[in-house]
Amino acid sequence: MTRPPSSFGTARLVARIPRADDGPAVFAAYASDPAVTRYLAWKAYERVEPLNAFLRDCIAQWEKGNGHFVWLLCLKGTATPIGSIGLTLEAGGKALFGYALAQRFWGHGFAAEALTHLVNWALVQPSIHRAWAYCDVENPASVRVMEKAGMVREGVLRRWHVCPTLGPEPRDCVVCAKVK
Numbered sequence: 001m002t003r004p005p006s007s008f009g010t011a012r013l014v015a016r017i018p019r020a021d022d023g024p025a026v027f028a029a030y031a032s033d034p035a036v037t038r039y040l041a042w043k044a045y046e047r048v049e050p051l052n053a054f055l056r057d058c059i060a061q062w063e064k065g066n067g068h069f070v071w072l073l074c075l076k077g078t079a080t081p082i083g084s085i086g087l088t089l090e091a092g093g094k095a096l097f098g099y100a101l102a103q104r105f106w107g108h109g110f111a112a113e114a115l116t117h118l119v120n121w122a123l124v125q126p127s128i129h130r131a132w133a134y135c136d137v138e139n140p141a142s143v144r145v146m147e148k149a150g151m152v153r154e155g156v157l158r159r160w161h162v163c164p165t166l167g168p169e170p171r172d173c174v175v176c177a178k179v180k
Contacts, residue, residue: 002125004069004087006062010113015071015085017062022072023052026081030102034165039136040100043164073101073114085114087122095122097133099145106141112148119149123180132177136163143174151176 007016018026027048030036034044045051058070067089072081083101090096097118101111119131134157135142143153154177159170 002089002127003065004118004121007071008117008121009076010117012076013110013114014074014076015114015117016074018055018058018070018072018084020052020056020059022055022081023048026055026072026084027051029081030083030100033103035103036100038165039139039142039163040098041162041164071114073110083110083114085111085118087118089128093127093129095119095128095131097131099133109148111142111145115145115149119151119178123178130177130179132175134160134173134175136161136166137172137174139174143176146176149178151178 007014009015027045031045031051037044061068061070068086069088070084070086073083073085074081082105083099085099086097088096088098095118097115099111099115115133122128122131131151133146133151135146137156147153154175157173157175160173160175162168162170
């Protein structure tokens with residue numbers, strides 16, 4: 001299986017593996033914000049301790065190299081996380097992406113910048129032929145992020161994803177992909 005780089009840079013961002021002491025900064029920047037997590041698979045953290053456990057798990061996943069990788073996104077010249085992006089390497093040559101960004105950084109192209117970098121990285125790997133992501137149908141900003149990263153809207157996955165902040169029922173999602 002292809003292993004992604006442990007860090008990468010774009011024009012305005014540096015992405016790095018989470019560290020054990022990142023919890024308070026991630027909590028303050030975005031992980032405790034219900035607006036950020038509205039359409040995600042996890043609710044906003046109410047305490048930093050469970051977030052610390054999640055970050056330790058992310059670090060362990062990198063050590064195992066088992067196909068799920070998370071980077072924290074920081075503005076160049078800083079070490080303070082403003083968001084995160086994840087990549088799951090799936091069987092059959094597929095790379096699934098997900099991302100979250102602090103609300104104050106929405107609308108400036110940061111998520112698309114990071115996603116573009118990783119999509120391009122994925123599709124030059126001989127073993128990967130599909131880079132894809134999905135988001136809730138009520139989250140058009142996330143669709144724009146995927147499209148700016150070169151992904152094409154393929155359709156709607158009916159009752160695909162549960163957003164715990166919006167209820168227990170699976171919700172419809174827009175799926176976008178870039179293939180080679």
